[in-house]
Amino acid sequence: MKILVTIKQVPDTATQVKIAADGKTIETTGITWIVSPYDEFAVEEALRIKEKRGQGEVVAVSLGPDRVKEALRSCLAMGCDRAIHLNDPAWSAADTLTTAKALAAVIKQEAPQLVLCGRQAIDDDMGAVTAQLAEVLGWPSAYWIMEEAIDGDGKSVRAARQVEGGLEVFDLPLPAVLAAQKGLNEPRYPTLKGIMGAKKKEIKDVKAADIGVAAEPPQLSVVGLEALPARPPGRIIQGDVPTAVKELVRALREDAKAI
Amino acid sequence: MPNAFWCIVEDDRNGSPKKVMAEVIGEAARLAPGRVEAVWLTDKASEAGLKQLGEWGASRVLLLENAAFAPYRSEVWTAAAAELATKESPAAIFAPVTSRQREFVARLAAKLGVGLSADSVRFAMEGDKLVATRPVYAGKLLSKVTWAKSPWVATLRPNVFRPADAQTGKTATVDRPSLSAPGAQMKFVERREEVSTGLPELTEAETVISGGRGMKGPENYVILEELGRVIGAAVGASRAAVDAGWRPHRFQIGQTGRTISPKLYLGFGVSGAIQHLAGMRTSKVIVAINKDPEAPIFKIADFGIVADLFEVVPELTKEFKKLLEK
Numbered sequence: 001m002k003i004l005v006t007i008k009q010v011p012d013t014a015t016q017v018k019i020a021a022d023g024k025t026i027e028t029t030g031i032t033w034i035v036s037p038y039d040e041f042a043v044e045e046a047l048r049i050k051e052k053r054g055q056g057e058v059v060a061v062s063l064g065p066d067r068v069k070e071a072l073r074s075c076l077a078m079g080c081d082r083a084i085h086l087n088d089p090a091w092s093a094a095d096t097l098t099t100a101k102a103l104a105a106v107i108k109q110e111a112p113q114l115v116l117c118g119r120q121a122i123d124d125d126m127g128a129v130t131a132q133l134a135e136v137l138g139w140p141s142a143y144w145i146m147e148e149a150i151d152g153d154g155k156s157v158r159a160a161r162q163v164e165g166g167l168e169v170f171d172l173p174l175p176a177v178l179a180a181q182k183g184l185n186e187p188r189y190p191t192l193k194g195i196m197g198a199k200k201k202e203i204k205d206v207k208a209a210d211i212g213v214a215a216e217p218p219q220l221s222v223v224g225l226e227a228l229p230a231r232p233p234g235r236i237i238q239g240d241v242p243t244a245v246k247e248l249v250r251a252l253r254e255d256a257k258a259i
Numbered sequence: 260m261p262n263a264f265w266c267i268v269e270d271d272r273n274g275s276p277k278k279v280m281a282e283v284i285g286e287a288a289r290l291a292p293g294r295v296e297a298v299w300l301t302d303k304a305s306e307a308g309l310k311q312l313g314e315w316g317a318s319r320v321l322l323l324e325n326a327a328f329a330p331y332r333s334e335v336w337t338a339a340a341a342e343l344a345t346k347e348s349p350a351a352i353f354a355p356v357t358s359r360q361r362e363f364v365a366r367l368a369a370k371l372g373v374g375l376s377a378d379s380v381r382f383a384m385e386g387d388k389l390v391a392t393r394p395v396y397a398g399k400l401l402s403k404v405t406w407a408k409s410p411w412v413a414t415l416r417p418n419v420f421r422p423a424d425a426q427t428g429k430t431a432t433v434d435r436p437s438l439s440a441p442g443a444q445m446k447f448v449e450r451r452e453e454v455s456t457g458l459p460e461l462t463e464a465e466t467v468i469s470g471g472r473g474m475k476g477p478e479n480y481v482i483l484e485e486l487g488r489v490i491g492a493a494v495g496a497s498r499a500a501v502d503a504g505w506r507p508h509r510f511q512i513g514q515t516g517r518t519i520s521p522k523l524y525l526g527f528g529v530s531g532a533i534q535h536l537a538g539m540r541t542s543k544v545i546v547a548i549n550k551d552p553e554a555p556i557f558k559i560a561d562f563g564i565v566a567d568l569f570e571v572v573p574e575l576t577k578e579f580k581k582l583l584e585k
Contacts, residue, residue, distance in 0.1 A: 013514060013534045017396045026396070037515055097369055122514055124395045124402065126377045128365035131333060135369035140334050140445040143362035158448065162509065163358050164460055168330055169448040176445075179362075182515045183508040220374025223390060223403040228540075234560045236552075244564045245574040248546065249582055251562060258523040258544040259466070259490060259579070 001056040001154050003046040004112040005080065006103055006133070007039040009064055009071035010123040024222045035071045038118025040078075041180035044187040046116050047079045049150060057081045061106055063091055063099055069203055076198035077190035083203040084110075090208045095218035100132035105211035107137060113154060115177045119144055130179040141177040142170055146184055150174075262409070263347070264291040265298045266317065267340070267354035267364065272329065274305030276312055278422070279355040279463065283415055284315045285423030287353055290382055290389070294350075296321060297431065298343070300336050302329035313431035315423045320431045321347070327441040330450065331359045333366045335441045341370040342438050344410060351389060351411040356518070357462070360414055368412040376404050376413040378518065380541060397514050397537035417462055418520040419541060453509065456484065456494065461510065464493035467521040469512050469539070471497035473528015473549060473568055477505035482569075483527065486576045489583065495519070497529050513538035527568040531556025548572075 011017060012032040020027045035043075043060065050056040060075035062068050063086035072083035086102050094102070107115060120127030134141030146167060147160040156174055160167040162181050172178075190198070208215060237244045237251070252258045264287040269277045280297070287295045297317040304322055312320050321343060327335055344352070344367070352367065354360040356378050368375040380401075381392035389411045395402045406412075461467060468483050480494065487494045496506040498513050512519055514534040524542035529535060531547070531554055539545075540559060547560035548571050557563045564571060 011396065013397050013537070017399050019400065026400075095374060096365070097372070097374065100369060122397065125393075126365075126375065127361050128368070128375050128377060131362045131365035132369035134333065135337060135366045140332075140443075141362070141366070142445070143333070144358050160451070161358070164462070165455075166450055166452045168450050170332070170445045171448055172445040181508075182511070217407060218374070219368075219372065219407045220376065220404050221407070223405050225395070226392075226401045226403065228399065228401060231545075231559055232561070234545075234557065234563060236557065236563045236565060241564075241566050241570045242574055244566065245571060245578055248562055248564060249575070249578040252523065252544070252546070253582060256523075256544045256561065259582075 001049065001053055001114065001150070002059065002110065002112040003049060003056065003114045003116060004059045004061060004107060004110055005039070005042050005046045005075070006115065006117045006129070007043065007060055007062045007071060007075060008036045008121040008123070009033050009062065009068045010036045010121050013122065019225045019227070023224045026225070033067060033070065035074055036118055036121040036123070038120060038122070038180055038182065040187040041182065041184045042116035042118050043075050043078055043080060044185045045148065045180060048185065049114070059084060059110060059112065061103060062086065063094065063102055072203050073198050074190065076201040077194045078188060079194060082201055085203050085205050087205050088207045090215040093218050093221070095220040096126050096128040097132055097219050098216060100129050100136050102208070102211065102213050103129070103133050104136040105213050106206065109211060113174045114150070114157065115175070117177065117179045119179045119181050130177055134177040137177070139176050140172045141179070142172060143179045144181040145178045146181055148178060261294060262350035263294045263296040264351040264353060265296055265349040265410070267352065267360060268297050268299035268312070269355050269357050269360055270299070270301055270308065274301065274303050275308040277463070279417045280312070281315050281422035281425070282417065282420040283353050283355050284312070284317055286382060286415060286420040287351070288316045288423060290384055291350065293318060296349070298340065299323065300328040300339060302326050309433055310430065314425040314427060314429050316426070316429070317431045320433045322433055322435050323438065324435065325441060327443065330447055331363065332443055332445050333362050334445065335443050336363050337366045337370050339438050339441060340367050343436055344371060346436070349410045351409065351413070354414050356414045356416050364412050364414055371410060371412070373408060373410055373412055374406040378416050379413045380416050380419045394541070397533050398540045399533070416518065416520055416541065418465070418522070458484065458487045459491065459493045461493045461495050461512065461517050462519055465521055466490055466492035466523045467495055467512070467519050467525070467542070468492045469495045469497060469524065469526045469529055470500055471526065471529030472499040474500060474505065480506065482572045486572055486579070489576055489579050497535050498532070526556055527572060529556055530554045531559070
């Protein structure tokens with residue numbers, strides 16, 4: 001079974017982000033880049049499916065500038081067989097729909113039976129590409145997946161998605177798109193052997209023209225980034241515990257009117 | 260007449276809209292007075308639910324009632340809503356952030372070939388264009404976005420927008436448009452209910468209590484649940500507590516968990532790592548209790564007590580009980 005995993009390279013959560021001079025993007029120097037955590041759950045699940053079935057191929061795909069190769073390399077170190085890098089300045093202002101269309105074009109060429117994605121990337125937190133990719137492909141999709149099991153002959157997948165108050169379980173005919181939620185699995189760390197082996201694996205560069213995607217203006221554009229409004233300074237309540245608690249309850253009731 | 264602002268109804272799966280719809284309808288009405296329409300995909304709507312949408316301010320309800328709409332499947336909802344949107348040409352399509360709405364409106368936007376602003380926290384009309392504001396980079400920055408064309412599709416973070424005041428007696432026209440028969444590739448198997456804590460749902464609660472690494476173990480969350488029952492709060496946890504296996508992931512607040520925006524947030528033994536702040540920094544009032552005076556959460560807290568949470572929680576439960584019994 002061929003499985004394709006879409007990943008995104010994002011700034012590490014703890015990294016300081018600064019607004020760049022254009023006011024619309026962030027300063028990229030000095031940033032520590034990582035594979036978005038939800039995408040690691042997707043990679044791990046793809047590798048587990050391959051291992052369980054004893055055969056298959058896992059292909060990691062990402063869209064972004066040159067630096068994205070490093071993220072693809074870590075997916076190869078985890079165990080993906082090869083990688084595809086959608087690397088074209090035409091995608092520099094790509095919104096979720098443009099990204100979904102580019103990924104869909106690659107998926108049509110590769111024809112995997114299953115596409116695994118992370119629930120959302122932790123940089124812009126839009127959480128849209130998975131669903132939009134499924135729509136462009138005309139495939140069924142399930143979001144926030146906590147469990148999955150592919151049937152013996154590889155024709156369908158049973159997936160449990162997290163909803164408010166429980167789990168909903170569906171059978172989806174393959175090919176299908178699944179978006180991983182935290183809790184699906186515990187991603188592995190690359191082994192030294194994996195890291196060494198990854199250097200020899202293929203990362204194929206793909207331009208928009210290679211997959212027949214015309215440059216389109218984005219449907220959603222960033223007008224500007226702003227710093228968060230500062231919160232008013234807080235107040236540490238002093239005194240022994242009973243006194244401080246009494247004062248806290250009074251302040252929440254009378255000053256903040258929060259209870 | 261200019262085109263309508265659609266509000267996709269999130270319901271309780273029993274025929275009634277959830278109260279977050281008052282916020283969605285309220286915001287739509289502020290941006291487009293008199294042009295708010297509720298679009299409800301359900302297997303069964305109740306009369307009381309339809310009445311409620313009218314009282315909140317929807318002038319019309321587009322009711323898509325069909326057994327195929329429950330439980331929600333993205334492909335089925337998208338086909339139906341896109342067919343209706345093509346006929347009706349709404350100016351905007353709003354929905355609250357819930358697990359299914361996030362997926363649904365993203366897929367719908369792709370089908371309609373338009374942009375999506377997810378998890379929006381502010382809107383403004385600039386001339387004849389809508390501009391949305393949404394948190395990005397773990398909530399460290401705000402991004403202002405706009406659309407190339409309508410319908411402007413957006414999800415709204417719960418507990419951020421002012422809910423519409425219900426006006427008794429105000430009613431909505433109910434239309435039941437006829438659409439193509441829904442086709443589906445995916446089949447529903449079963450629903451597994453979570454064991455209910457009897458406390459409110461995290462993302463909907465007006466008050467949220469969160470327990471972090473300072474809770475020391477899973478057995479100690481009972482004291483937070485007891486406090487939760489007294490003040491009607493949901494009880495969540497930090498990533499440290501979830502990764503330690505003390506609480507299931509569905510209770511995690513933060514970047515790889517739930518995003519909350521309650522009126523009151525109370526953090527006990529929570530240090531305030533960036534990934535936690537990402538999930539709660541839009542809370543209106545933040546209270547932090549931590550033994551460590553250097554804990555970063557104190558930097559964003561409105562009120563803090565530097566003390567042992569195991570001394571504070573019982574006192575706080577007692578004091579709130581006294582206050583609320585009055």
